[in-house]
Amino acid sequence: MAYALQQLINGVSLGMIYGLIAIGYTMVYGIIGMINFAHGDIFMIGAFLSLIGLLLITSGGLLDGPGAIVLVLALSMAFTALYGWTVERLAYRPLRGSFRLAPLISAIGMSIVLQNYVQVSQGARVKPIEPVVQGGFTIMQEGTFAVQLSTMQILIILTTLVILAIFTWLVTRTRLGRAMRACEQDRKMASLLGIDTDRTISITFVIGAALAAVAGTMYLLRYGVIDFYIGFLVGVKAFTAAVLGGIGSLPGAVLGGLLIGLIETFWSAYFSVQYKDVAAFSILILTLVFMPTGLLGRAEVEKV
């Protein structure tokens, strides 16, 4: 029981990270109908920017503890957003109106470019950091097994919830969010209503990248090691989360992220750590075969 509870805590905090990245996949798919395969690498860039920011801030002795984290998060979000914007501008916008596979191929190319760029500029070795946030609570004791809820996990869950609340408000309640949904439902009509659709698409990439930066920062702080290749595996899992939740659906992305985090954690805890990725990707295949629209996705058929 205590063991399961511990896995639940671990799974939720991991799932939150997947969910944040999955939103970026699902938003971009919703608005331009492509899978942005470079999005996992945007997450990796976010983690590296946080690492650099953290080292600069803490070694400069400017700040430490929560203040440093907030500052690092803000910096990483801003710079990663810039990367997201640039990627769209360079690799996807020129291909708009081209055949459907073109931006997909371009995305794979962009993913390779970003990985190699970081590998060359930052080195290929893994980058460890000292734990920034330590401590936690023992919330339950069962025999010798203590259920731990670390301060870092609380931080991940709270930050994610706050970011998600702001994001939900943005999409459902603001003019910008309405323009984004309009572009998603009928881009041509949105432009006939005077919406600058290119700009709206850019903003979508910026928001997706900023959320990936949050995930990257959390990943760095929680696991303490990153390298240029983390974007691939985490990215594919977040993509799986987006598909499981129903690609195009924002609540679905969060739900899918949580489920993938939980499945992976429980699988590692009860079956085999070595095969945890297999578990996650089996879900991808099962979803695609038996439930292609995902849990909260909608069927393509619509009343005309």
Add this chain to the structure above:
Amino acid sequence: MSTPLLEIRDVSTFYGAVEALKGVSVTVAPGEIVTLIGANGAGKSTLLMTICGDPRARSGRICFDGQDITERPTHHIMRSGIAQSPEGRRIFPRMSVHENLLMGAQSSGIDPCPGLDQAFTLFPRLKEREAQRAGTLSGGEQQMLAIARALMSRPRLLLLDEPSLGLAPLVSRQIFQAIRKLNMETGLTVLLVEQNANQALRLAHRGYVLVTGRITMSGTGRELLARPDVRDAYLGGH
């Protein structure tokens, strides 16, 4: 005639290698209702879309209110006082009726409240359905929504594409009445594309006949209605 609000001069539009419009010239004066009639595939909708810059005219000039808008991006054109209720209605199916209407006023930055009031006065049905998802409306209601949404930006020129398509005669009559009312009360200028030539020519001040991308005839609504060749081709021969 006063200076035209919309002047289309010798416009050609292509879809790939296919020339959909072949040197079309149309003018619309302020306060006029002008209709464009023609068979399926004649290029009527293409002309309305070309005015909006999507697809762009390959040659010729389009001027709105004295300004050359031929090369402007679509969203600029649509912010300059033109609105379109397009072919197929294209309402946002997963937004509420209310949100669809707000979208109409969004980019012009004007207060949506008077527009909403006007929309609900014109089409009381939309008021009843305000919170409903637009995709669940009936065809007639969707058409009303598409027109009301186009009016939200307070346009000077309304481009209307087949407002009667697929509607019961009673509903289509309601919609035509609404257009006439708007034109008389607010001086709204309308360029109307219709297959239902009879109704359209009765409503319009002037009309153009479009045949495979070329204007073949023009005149007042009455004149065109009286022409035997128009009657044969577009009014079912009686």
